[in-house]
Amino acid sequence: MILFPRPRQMEVQEGEYRVKHTYPTQDLRVFFDAVKAGNDEITVSIQPLLSREEYILTVSQEGIALSASCEEGLFRGATSLRQMLLRGKGVLPLIHTQDKPDIARRGYMVDISRGRMPKVDTIKRMIDFLAGLKYNELQLYMEGDCFKYAAYPEETAHFDCLTPEDIRELDEYCKDRFIDLVPNQNSFGHMYTWLKKPAFHHLGLFEADETPSTLNPLLDESFEFMCNLYRSLLPHFSSEYVNIGLDEAYGLGKFQIEEYCKEKGKDVVFMEWLNKLNDHITSTYGKKVMFWADMIYNYPQSYHMVPKDAVALEWGYEYIQSQRMTDHCIAYRDAGVRYYVCPSVNTHAAYTSRMDVTTFNIRTCAELAVEYGAEGLLLTEWGGGGQFGVWCLTPMALCGQYGWNIGKMQDGETFKADFIRESEDYVDEVYFGGKKVSRLMYRMANYYLLEPERVHVCTMSAQLLEKPLLQTNHAYLFDLRDSGDDFYFDNVIDYVRRVMADIEKVDFDERLKEEIRITAWLIELGSEICKVKLHPQESVKDVPRLVALIDRILEHYYEPYLYRNYEQGINRYLQHLYARKEELLSLK
Numbered sequence: 247m248i249l250f251p252r253p254r255q256m257e258v259q260e261g262e263y264r265v266k267h268t269y270p271t272q273d274l275r276v277f278f279d280a281v282k283a284g285n286d287e288i289t290v291s292i293q294p295l296l297s298r299e300e301y302i303l304t305v306s307q308e309g310i311a312l313s314a315s316c317e318e319g320l321f322r323g324a325t326s327l328r329q330m331l332l333r334g335k336g337v338l339p340l341i342h343t344q345d346k347p348d349i350a351r352r353g354y355m356v357d358i359s360r361g362r363m364p365k366v367d368t369i370k371r372m373i374d375f376l377a378g379l380k381y382n383e384l385q386l387y388m389e390g391d392c393f394k395y396a397a398y399p400e401e402t403a404h405f406d407c408l409t410p411e412d413i414r415e416l417d418e419y420c421k422d423r424f425i426d427l428v429p430n431q432n433s434f435g436h437m438y439t440w441l442k443k444p445a446f447h448h449l450g451l452f453e454a455d456e457t458p459s460t461l462n463p464l465l466d467e468s469f470e471f472m473c474n475l476y477r478s479l480l481p482h483f484s485s486e487y488v489n490i491g492l493d494e495a496y497g498l499g500k501f502q503i504e505e506y507c508k509e510k511g512k513d514v515v516f517m518e519w520l521n522k523l524n525d526h527i528t529s530t531y532g533k534k535v536m537f538w539a540d541m542i543y544n545y546p547q548s549y550h551m552v553p554k555d556a557v558a559l560e561w562g563y564e565y566i567q568s569q570r571m572t573d574h575c576i577a578y579r580d581a582g583v584r585y586y587v588c589p590s591v592n593t594h595a596a597y598t599s600r601m602d603v604t605t606f607n608i609r610t611c612a613e614l615a616v617e618y619g620a621e622g623l624l625l626t627e628w629g630g631g632g633q634f635g636v637w638c639l640t641p642m643a644l645c646g647q648y649g650w651n652i653g654k655m656q657d658g659e660t661f662k663a664d665f666i667r668e669s670e671d672y673v674d675e676v677y678f679g680g681k682k683v684s685r686l687m688y689r690m691a692n693y694y695l696l697e698p699e700r701v702h703v704c705t706m707s708a709q710l711l712e713k714p715l716l717q718t719n720h721a722y723l724f725d726l727r728d729s730g731d732d733f734y735f736d737n738v739i740d741y742v743r744r745v746m747a748d749i750e751k752v753d754f755d756e757r758l759k760e761e762i763r764i765t766a767w768l769i770e771l772g773s774e775i776c777k778v779k780l781h782p783q784e785s786v787k788d789v790p791r792l793v794a795l796i797d798r799i800l801e802h803y804y805e806p807y808l809y810r811n812y813e814q815g816i817n818r819y820l821q822h823l824y825a826r827k828e829e830l831l832s833l834k
Contacts (some may be wrong), residue, residue: 247668247671248339248341249326249330250647250668250669250671251380251646251647251649251650251651252647252650253343253651254345254346254650254651256341256342256343256345257341257342257343258340258341259341260340261340262334262337262339262340263305263310263337263339263340264336264337265287265331265336265337265338266286266287267287269281269328269331271328271331273374274325274328274377274378274423275423277324278320278324278325281320281324281327282320282324286309287309287310288309288310288311288312289310289312290312290313291311291312291313292314292315292316293314293315294315295315296313296315296346297319297346298315299319299346299347299380299382300314300315300319300344300345300346301313301314301320301323302314302323302343302344302345303323303326303327303341303342303343303345304341304342304343305330305338305339305340305341306340310327310338312324312327317424318424321423322345322380323345325377325378325380326343329378333675347380347651348612348616348648348649348650348651348652349615349616349620349621349622349623349649349652350622351426351586351621351623352380352381352382352383352622352623352646352650353381353382353384353385353426353428353586353622353623353624353625354372354381354383354384354385354627355384355385355386355387355430355489355625355626355627356369356372356384356385356387357387357626357630358387358388358392359387359388359389359390359391359392359629360389360628360629360630361630361815361816361818361819362629362811363407363812363815364635364810364811365810365811365812366408366412366415366416368635368810368811369386369416370416370419372384372635373416373419373420373425374423375639375676376642376646377423378676379642379646379647379650379672380646380649381646381649382425382426383425383426383428383622383624384420384425384426384427384428385427385428385429385430385489386408386430387432387491387628388429388430388432389432389437389438389439389440390437390439391405391439391814392407392814392815393407393408394407394409395474395475395478395479396410396477396478397475398474398478401443405812406812406813406814407814410478413427413479413483414482417483417484417485421484426485427483427485428485428488428489428536429489430488430489430491431475431476431479431488431489431491432490432492432493433461433472433491433492434460434461434463434490434493434498434516434519435459435492435493435494435495435497435498436491436493437449437458437459437460437461438457438458441457441458441459442457448467449461449462449465450497451498451500451501451502452497452501453501458501459496459497460495460496460497460498461497462502462503463503463518463522464502464503464506473526476488476526476527476531480533481531485533486532486533486534487533487534487535487536487557488531488533488536489535489536489537489559490520490523490524490527490535490536490537491537491538492516492519492538493537493538493561494538494540498512498515498541499512499515503515511548513541513542513545516541516542516548517542517548517552520537520551520552520553520556524553524556525553528553528555534555534557535553535556536557536558536586537556537557537559538559538561539559539561539574539585540561543560543574543577546577546581549577549578549581549583550581552581552583555584556584558578558583558585558586559585559588560574560575560585560586560587560620561587561588561589561626562588562589562607563590563592563603563607563626563703564603564607564702564703565603565606565607568589568610568611571610571614572614572618575587575614575615575617575618575619576618578618578620579618579619584621585620585621586620586621586623586624587611587615587623588611588623588625588626589604589607589608589610589612589623589625589626589645590604590627590628591626591627591638591641591642592604592641592703593627593628593631593633593637594628594629594630594631594633594703594704595630595631595704595705595708595709595712596631596694596703596704596705596708597631597632597633597705597765597768597769598633598637598687598690598691598765598769599637599640600691600692600694601640601641601688601691601692602695604641604644605641605661605666606661608641608644608645608648609648609652609656609661609662609665610656611623611648612645612648612652613652613655616652617655623645623648623649625641625642630818631708631712632768632819632820632822633765634761634762634764635761635810636758637687637765639673639684640673640684640687640688643670643672643673644666644669646669647665647668647669648665653665667685669684670684670685671684677755677758678754678758681752681753681754682752683749683754686745686748686749687749687762689745690742690749690765690766690769693705694706694738696734696738696741697734697738698729698734699723699724699729701723702723704720706724706726706729706772706776707735707738707769707772707773707775707776708768708769708772710726710775710776710779711768711772711775711822711826714825714829715775715779715826715829715833716779716782717779718779726776727780731780732777735774735776735777736773738773739769739770739773739774742766742769742770743766746762746763749762749763750763757806757809760802760805760806761806763802764799767795767799767802768799770795771792771795771796771799771823774788774795775792778792782833783833785833786834789830789831789833792830793827793831796823796826796830799823800820800823800824804816
């Protein structure tokens with residue numbers, strides 16, 4: 247493998263070229279500036295007929311030639327050249343490639359609201375990784391207390407989080423690497439963080455004394471509230487887009503607006519709110535909106551109400567959802583609706599990426615995007631589950647490959663395993679000093695295949711560790727009491743310990759190894775808790791051992807977490823560990 251992501255076409259000749267100069271390869275932007283300047287072995291030229299990101303790169307015995315129609319294309323070519331220099335240690339293969347992406351917008355979305363709230367330097371390292379993979383879009387997903395909203399300064403006055411100055415710094419950092427930093431502010435569902443506050447509770451859809459998660463779209467004050475959030479946030483982003491969310495608005499059609507929705511139709515009420523927000527954003531900020539499409543894809547009769555230039559985000563993270571996307575993509579295309587297709591790294595409620603599902607999901611979304619004309623491929627990373635970002639690396643690399651070049655369409659025999667292996671190799675190079683760690687992580691990530699039930703977008707051990715000790719079910723999806731005995735969870739524990747033992751033998755970055763190690767302990771603890779839930783009284787003898795495991799996790803968790811993230815949000819997950827510890831002690 248000479249380049250990753252693989253170019254769409256490349257000719258390789260016998261022989262090699264030894265570079266004559268030393269280049270600043272540690273920073274991609276600095277390297278790009280050096281390449282643009284040219285010298286006696288690098289020739290840079292402009293070919294106006296090439297598309298925006300297209301480039302031609304030739305390495306011959308005479309030197310290096312790079313052509314593109316604009317700086318963005320030159321940057322993609324310089325990215326390839328830098329990778330070859332790093333891999334060859336100054337010795338380049340003789341190649342000729344004319345390369346461009348399969349999908350126009352290739353994005354990554356990271357949840358910075360629920361649990362992990364990454365610091366500026368952490369986000370910059372993510373940007374560097376994405377740039378090396380030829381991504382051109384990054385979205386920062388926000389729900390509540392993760393940004394210093396000028397309209398509501400008292401809400402974040404007592405803790406650190408991203409500031410307007412931070413956003414402007416990140417926006418410039420992205421632009422220097424030809425990545426579009428897109429604001430992502432949820433505006434309908436997933437408003438729990440705001441609506442649980444007494445000052446905003448009345449803006450939600452609810453009954454009795456419950457805490458709402460969906461805004462009431464019929465209230466003028468709800469619209470004013472969203473306008474205040476946009477006014478605080480959007481001016482700091484230079485992107486022409488803003489993702490306004492609108493997914494999983496579970497209050498729609500219920501409570502205070504039930505009768506109105508019966509009269510108008512839930513889809514029409516949704517579209518009214520979408521258009522109201524869209525009109526405000528386009529007229530005030532000149533931006534185009536994106537929105538999650540899950541609330542409308544079952545209502546194709548309403549697609550004509552999608553605002554002009556708005557982009558629907560078709561998401562689905564499981565096998566069945568991936569399969570259903572075909573019909574949705576055809577419907578968007580036929581209705582003239584702009585859209586993206588959005589897979590997931592699948593780390594939420596699982597600790598690790600559930601890799602067999604994740605690789606299927608990413609591959610399916612990318613192929614559908616190309617076949618049915620999606621404008622973008624957006625890989626999502628959702629928070630809230632106590633997971634570490636190290637588990638997102640291979641999915642990020644894999645989606646970088648598919649966004650740039652999907653290769654041959656999936657046939658009936660292979661799983662494009664070469665793309666997966668090359669993704670792992672790339673992550674090993676960039677993060678693990680060339681050591682073979684990613685394949686071992688892939689194995690650990692599939693621990694849930696040993697659990698007695700396959701569960702929608704989560705694993706049994708991760709999900710039930712967050713539930714009270716006497717609760718054995720997760721919604722309507724499964725009940726532990728119907729799932730067998732300790733045998734399955736003993737297998738999970740043994741499997742994860744064995745994989746972790748192999749990882750411990752590899753010498754690589756100790757902080758990353760600690761993140762993987764803590765993950766292994768969390769999986770073990772979750773499996774042990776499942777066993778306790780099956781027979782709590784018989785588990786009294788195990789309480790000291792399990793409490794000690796919880797204490798070990800708590801002792802080790804803080805340092806790697808706080809190294810990359812703001813402190814605010816850490817207890818969103820750790821509260822579950824403290825609660826399980828207290829419940830275990832009460833079994834005595």
